[in-house]
Amino acid sequence: MRTLKLLLIPVCIAVGAQASAQGNAVPDLLLTTPATPEVIQKGLHADGYSLAIMAYYWGYPLVRMERVAREYTDVPSPKPTTSYRAPLDHIGWATSLASPDAKDMPTANNDTYYMSAVLDLTEPYVLTVPDTHDRYYVVDVFNMWQELEHYIGRRTTGTRAGKYVLVPPGWKGTLPKDAKRLDVSTRKVWLWGRLHVKQGEETAPVLALQKQFTVVPLRGKVPNDATLPPLPRTDNDEFGFFTELAAALKDNAIKPADRALFAQFARIGLTEKGFDPGKLDAATRKGMAKGLSDAPAVAISSFASTSTVRNGWNWVTGLDRFGHNYPLRAMVAGPYLGGQGEHEAMYPIRYTDSTGQTLSGANQYVVKLASAPPVGAFWSLTMYNADDKMLVANDLGRYKVGSDTPGLKVAPDGSITIPISHTKPTGENAANWLPAPSGNFYVILRLYQPSDAILSGKWELPQLNKIN
Structure with missing residues (x-):
């Protein structure tokens, strides 16, 4: 009798489990879907x-x-001063800051001269950089999946002169002893650089500095007609x-x-x-x-799933480590091509005011920073047309307000108030005006070499309020 009871226990448990599963299970539609x-x-x-x-x-x-x-x-002739195009395997520099006429790069900054070099690494290439004497610069090394594999510049390698050798997959051989080896995962790479230029500074020394950035094959010379x-x-x-x-x-x-x-x-x-x-x-x-x-x-829409919202600003991190977040990688490769990781720069972006309404030049707004952002390099608030993601033309020729804006008004308590409107404002903070288009727009608060206080949220992003 005892043996019979023991044999019946597993059976009862199994029957009970099956009945429980049948009572609570979600219907298995694959079993009932006809072909x-x-x-x-x-x-x-x-x-x-x-x-x-x-x-x-x-x-x-x-x-x-x-x-x-x-x-x-594909280098135009004549080449615009805002263009950084160059023949294959050569470095190209913009010799003026981006303007509304610069159409190559959507959401371009107005803080740095851009550099571009597309390299077909049939062999290792040696990149030589000059001593910039603490002037901010960065050269990003992107593979062909728009993944940032290496940083060269002020934050990571300093601003002294140096040599870096870009090594393609599978290459074997001897490299120069005075160059740092940087392995890349695709044969073609894109070097995307930025060199800080302060608003209104003498540009001749900066242009001379650009010419000291060189890239050459390890052996041989690059023909100018390579395509x-x-x-x-x-x-x-x-x-x-x-x-x-x-x-x-x-x-x-x-x-x-x-x-x-x-x-x-x-x-x-x-x-x-x-x-x-x-x-x-x-x-x-x-x-x-x-x-x-x-x-x-x-x-x-990857903005919604991968960004956080800080005081109304979309805050996206991980632009140099996408992992398997393919939608984010695609989004960045499109309108935000060449974006960097949060330790190099942060790009809080704003589409709405404090009430959640779309930003429009039909209204007047104000952004009040409690203090200048605690960055290791510099900061700027830049205006863009919502439709084409380009800088906004205006009579003042001002596309951003930031740490190098001439005459930037700072209050005695260290706060900075920036009026945003289509028509020029009046009042004590008019000198800080950021011109807006007549239609919809968005703004980006660029923070170069952000401090831990920024990254942790200890330094709060400013609110953007409509005042009319």
Whole structure:
């Protein structure tokens, strides 16, 4: 009898567990979904839609960087002073601060001269930097996925003269003993530099300093006529993005961590062999087209999931360590191309006033900083058009207010009040006016080499209030 009871215990437990599961479980829809033609078509459309979105935000940074590599090595003649374009494997510098006419870089700063160099590392290249005598500069080394792999500059390597050798994947050989080795993960890299220029300072010494930045191959000389092959023409092809992505992948290996994700894209015709939509059914194609149209919004929406809001400002960190946050990487590669990590610079961005209303030149606003931001370098509050993300033209020729603004008015208690409006304000703080467009706009508070007080939130970001 005792043996029978012991045998019955597991049975009772199993039956009880099954009954409990049946009573509380969520219905298993896969078990009850029929394989009707209507369901199959719905599923194919959904699969094409979701895969297109994932392939877009995963692959957009690579496509964007391949486009930029060609755009920034296509040097116009005459070359505008705000342009930093240069031939392949050469350094290009802007010789004036960005203005509303500078269209290469959306959301450009008005604090530094920009530098750009697209390098095709057929061998290691040696970058030589001069002594800038504590003048802020940084040269960011980006791989072709728009991932920041190395910093060279005031915060990380100091401002004394130095040499850095950029080594492509798989290269073996002897390097100069007086140069620091920097390994990169893609054969092409983008050097994106900034050199601080104070508002109104004599620029001749700065221009002379620019010429002392050089980059040369380890062996040999770079021809001035070296170019990259053109990307495939896609014209009005609704899936042209995938054709460009497939072409870019031939020169840029898929990371081991991404291989499982990439393997899924075979269902929409994207493999390491290229992009072939010829065998795709109509439902999948329709889903893909819808996915491509919605994917940019998914990337932009990464603001909501990856940023925090500090006193009304979007606060985003991790721009130099995306990990698997592909939508954020895509968003930064687009309108915020070349953004840096929070220890180098922070970019709090503001779209609304203190009541949550969209910023518009139809209104008047004020930003009051309790004190100058505690930064290791400098700071600025810069104005941008909401539509094109460019600097705002105005009669004063002022695109930002910051630590180097001539005549910046600081109150006796150390506070700084900045009026923001389309028309020039009056009153004691008029000297700090930041001109706005007539339509919608946003502002960025750039904080170069932010202190721990800023990063921790101990120093509070200022509120932006409407005053009319």
